[in-house]
Each structure stands twice: as structure tokens, then as C-alpha cells.
Amino acid sequence: MVAKISVGNSLYGALAYxxxxxxxxxxxxxxxxxxxxxGTGKVDISRAADDFRNCMPAHVRTRNTVIHISLNPHPDDKLTDVELENLAHEYMEKLGYGNQPYMVYKHEDINRHHLHIVSLNVDEKGKRLNKDYLFRRSKRITRDMEQRYGLHTAERSRRSSREPVQKVDTAKGDIKKQVASTVKSLAVSYRFQSMGEYRALLSLYNVTVEEARGEVDGREYHGLVYSATDDKGSKVGNPFKASRIGKSAGYEAIAERLITSKEQIKEKDFTVPTKRTVLAVLNRTFRRDEFVKMLKEKGIDTVLRETDTGRIYGATFIDHRTGCVLNGSRMGKELSANALQEHFTLPFAGEQLLPFTLPAESAAQDAPQQTAVSGYEEPDNSLGLFTSGSSGTDAAEDAFARELKRKKKKKNQRKI
Incomplete structure (x- = not known):
């Protein structure tokens, strides 16, 4: 059994859905x-919303007051409505929401019947319920229920076992279908904590998104509009409202995804493996293209946003291993846009390192052949480019050294 948890602030939206x-x-x-x-088999949505609101103060400090849970048994588990209801009650009790107001719905619009539970995330005093390790506790509960009731294990499949997401290709036609397929898959498969990170993820697959805000009949509305792009990021074709793609791509769903992603990334420390890999690669090269290529080989895509003059003003890393999208500055100052810009624009960045040979005396002691150095492993250490006697020494420096020797010789002769 898989439990998907979302927290948000739209009570009426969850009840209406x-x-x-x-x-x-x-x-x-x-x-x-x-x-x-x-008991009519129908739902009075407005009455239900009023009942929920009566269970909490009119004004609460907690922004996300609603919890929306989807319980998904394995398709091979043929459960009666009574059994499903009992599972829902037991799950809510063990999760710590047993005394909260909630409603349990069974969705039958697809072959895989499943449950949805809407409840409040605050008590009668407006205090937020304990959400520490919420997802981890939920997983323990579903595993325990599977074992005790002999249910099939229904762990969420990894992305590697799914069909890979394809870039939108306008030449293939039916752009709306391509965009919808790409957006639906990415929106539920990756974790991102801002619209900027979400937009960076979409850009890998030739899609972009913009927020639409306005007011109709005195009511403010928010929406999302998606567009296909070419490989340079320029929009092509007509844009599509999120409503034409599906609820999972809409403003409310993405807003909830931002919140749950933040909780999951913090709870499971998803930034650690990504940061470790990015820093390791960064310490091996000062070349931007090589940096991006090496990260891609390790399963991390890099989206660098640049000005017309080529200056980096934003950096986002998409780690396909963990399914996380992380802004560079979110992982530390050393991976911020300014730090990366400085790293890639050092005086020797992008230049081929000069080879040098060991002096004759050292060569005789250490090795019979000339030694050439064309790269380096640790950029923080001395590069050794200005070692005395190296063939890489600048001609002007050689001339300066000879002039010093000549003056010193003349001075010694005058003393004699």
C-alpha cells in the first residue's frame, strides 16, 4: 500500500475535488x-467545509492547515468497502490524526480503486499537529498493515523502471499531447522547492511554465500556462493552460508539491549526495563545459542561466539519482551563481595548461626521461607553473633573471 501525502491551505479545493x-x-x-x-450517498461540499472550519479557530498562524492523503492498495488486493474503511480509520489513528475531523472517499473512476482522505493539520486551538517524520511514520504504518493483513507490497516504482521522459519535439506534431505527457510525468516524479527549480527541470525537456494572475468578479485567481520551446529555450507554438493538461499540472497541485518536496528533502537529507558530487567535480576542473559534461555522466544535469554577456546569474542541478531539483545557492555559498562565475573566470580557466620539464639535475636523479604535465587533480594546491628552470617560464621573466645576474656580477667585480 502506497500513501501519498500533501499539505496545503485550500480546504474547499480538496473537498470539492x-x-x-x-x-x-x-x-x-x-x-x-x-x-x-x-447518508444520501452525495456530498454537500459547502456544509462539509463549514463543519471543518468549525473545528479550528477563524485565524490560525499555521499556513498549511489541510492534509490530503491518498491510500493506494495493490491492484491485486481485492478489498471490500468495509475493509477499506477500517484501513483508513486505522491509518489515521496511527498517524496521529484519529481525533481530527476527516472524510474518507473511495475513487472508482479508474480501474485501480483507491482512497482519498481529507483532514485538518491543526487542532481546535489552531496548533499545528506534530509533523516530524510524517512521511517516514506513514511508510512504517503501511508496511505494518501490509504484513498484518496479508496485503501485497505496493512500493512506489523507481523512475528507472518507467518509460524515460522524452523531450518535446515540435516536428513530431501534437504538441499539446507531448507537453501534457512530459509535464504530468515530471510534476509527480521530481522534488522541487520553488517555481524556478520547477522551470529549470521543465527546460531540460523543451517546456516552460509561467504564472498567470488576475481577478474575475472580484475574486483573485492563480494559474499556470505551459509552452513548448526549442533547444535554445525560445517558445514555439501556442501556450496551454494547466486546466487543459490536468489537475496534477495545475497551480494548486504544484504549490502542494513545493511544500511536500521541501519536507521530504529536509527529512531525508537529499541535498547531501548531490552537493558531494557537484563539489567533487568542481574541484577537478575550471572549465564550464567540462564541469557540465562530467556531472551529466554522473546522473546530474546542470542548468546555468546567463546574461547576454555570458555571466552566470543562476545555477540549478537536477539529480536524476534522487529525483531532486536543487538551486546551487540552496546547497551552499560555494555553489551559488557568483561563486561558480568566479570559479570559471579565473585567469587560467579555459586555457590549456602549459607543459614543463624537470631541470637536468632533477631529471638525472628522479627519471631518465622528460616529464610533461598537462593536467592537475587538486586545484587548491600549487600548480607549479612558475618553477625555476621550467620550460613554461615566461620569456620576460628569463630576461629579467639574466639582467639581475649581470648586475650582481658587475657589483662583485667592483668590490674586488
Whole structure:
């Protein structure tokens, strides 16, 4: 059994999403807790919203007051409505939400029947419930229920076992279908904590997104608009509203994804492996193209945003190993845009290192052949480019050294 948890602030939106499915006979209302149920098989969405609001103060400091949970048994588990209802009650009790108001819906609009549970994330006093290790506790609960009730294990499949996401190719036609397929897959498969990180992820697959805000009949609305792009990032074709793609690509779904991603990344320390890999590669090269190539070979794509003059003003790393999108500055100052710009524009960055040979005396002692150095492993150490007697020494420095010797010789002769 897989449990997907989202926290947000749109109570009516969560209730309407589930209630409309029930009212369209695409599911059933299996149970309620501290919420009125008329027993008609239909859902009074407005009445339910009022009941939920009566269970918390009018003004609370916690922004994300709503928790929306999806419980997905394995398709091979043929469970009755009573069994599903009991699983939902037990899950909420063990998660710490047993005394909270909640509604349990069964969705039947697809072959894989599953449950949705809407509840509050604050108590009657407006205090946020304990969310520490929420996802980890949820996983332990579902595993325990699988073992005790003999259910099939339904772990979420890894991205590597899925069909790879393809770049949008306008030459293939049906751009809307391509964009929709790409966006739906990326929106649920990766973790990102800002719209900038989400936009960087989409850019890898020739898609971009913009926020649309406005006011209709005195009510403010927010929306997302997606567009296909070419390999240079320029928009091509007509844009598409998120509503034409699906709820998983909409403003509310992405906003919730930002919140859950932040919690998961913090809880599981997903920044650690990415930062370690990026720093290791950065310490091996001062060349921007080589840096990007080496990271890609390790499963990390790099999106560098640059001005018209080529200056880096933003850097985002997409780690396909962990499914996380991380802004460079989020991982530390050493990976911020300014730090990377400085790193890649050092005087010797982008230049071929000069070879040098050991002096004759050293060569006789250490090795019979000339030794050439064309690279380096540790850029923090001395590069050895100005070693006395090396063939890489600048001609002007040689002339200066000879002039010093000549003056010193004359001075000694005068003393004699």
C-alpha cells in the first residue's frame, strides 16, 4: 500500500475535488469523522467545509492547515468497502490524526480503486499537529498493515523502471499531447522547492511554465500556462493552460508539491549526495563545459542561466539519482551563481595548461626521461607553473633573471 501525502491551505479545493467525484457517481463516501453525513450517498461540499472550519479557530498562524492523503492498495488486493474503511480509520489513528475531523472517499473512476482522505493539520486551538517524520511514520504504518493483513507490497516504482521522459519535439506534431505527457510525468516524479527549480527541470525537456494572475468578479485567481520551446529555450507554438493538461499540472497541485518536496528533502537529507558530487567535480576542473559534461555522466544535469554577456546569474542541478531539483545557492555559498562565475573566470580557466620539464639535475636523479604535465587533480594546491628552470617560464621573466645576474656580477667585480 502506497500513501501519498500533501499539505496545503485550500480546504474547499480538496473537498470539492473529492466531493464532485462522489456526486458524479465516480466514487463513494465511505466514512466521516466529526463531519456531518446525511447518508444520501452525495456530498454537500459547502456544509462539509463549514463543519471543518468549525473545528479550528477563524485565524490560525499555521499556513498549511489541510492534509490530503491518498491510500493506494495493490491492484491485486481485492478489498471490500468495509475493509477499506477500517484501513483508513486505522491509518489515521496511527498517524496521529484519529481525533481530527476527516472524510474518507473511495475513487472508482479508474480501474485501480483507491482512497482519498481529507483532514485538518491543526487542532481546535489552531496548533499545528506534530509533523516530524510524517512521511517516514506513514511508510512504517503501511508496511505494518501490509504484513498484518496479508496485503501485497505496493512500493512506489523507481523512475528507472518507467518509460524515460522524452523531450518535446515540435516536428513530431501534437504538441499539446507531448507537453501534457512530459509535464504530468515530471510534476509527480521530481522534488522541487520553488517555481524556478520547477522551470529549470521543465527546460531540460523543451517546456516552460509561467504564472498567470488576475481577478474575475472580484475574486483573485492563480494559474499556470505551459509552452513548448526549442533547444535554445525560445517558445514555439501556442501556450496551454494547466486546466487543459490536468489537475496534477495545475497551480494548486504544484504549490502542494513545493511544500511536500521541501519536507521530504529536509527529512531525508537529499541535498547531501548531490552537493558531494557537484563539489567533487568542481574541484577537478575550471572549465564550464567540462564541469557540465562530467556531472551529466554522473546522473546530474546542470542548468546555468546567463546574461547576454555570458555571466552566470543562476545555477540549478537536477539529480536524476534522487529525483531532486536543487538551486546551487540552496546547497551552499560555494555553489551559488557568483561563486561558480568566479570559479570559471579565473585567469587560467579555459586555457590549456602549459607543459614543463624537470631541470637536468632533477631529471638525472628522479627519471631518465622528460616529464610533461598537462593536467592537475587538486586545484587548491600549487600548480607549479612558475618553477625555476621550467620550460613554461615566461620569456620576460628569463630576461629579467639574466639582467639581475649581470648586475650582481658587475657589483662583485667592483668590490674586488
Amino acid at each position: 473529492n466531493g464532485e467525484k462522489i456526486n458524479k457517481d465516480e466514487g463513494k463516501l465511505l466514512a466521516t469523522n466529526r463531519i456531518f453525513d446525511a
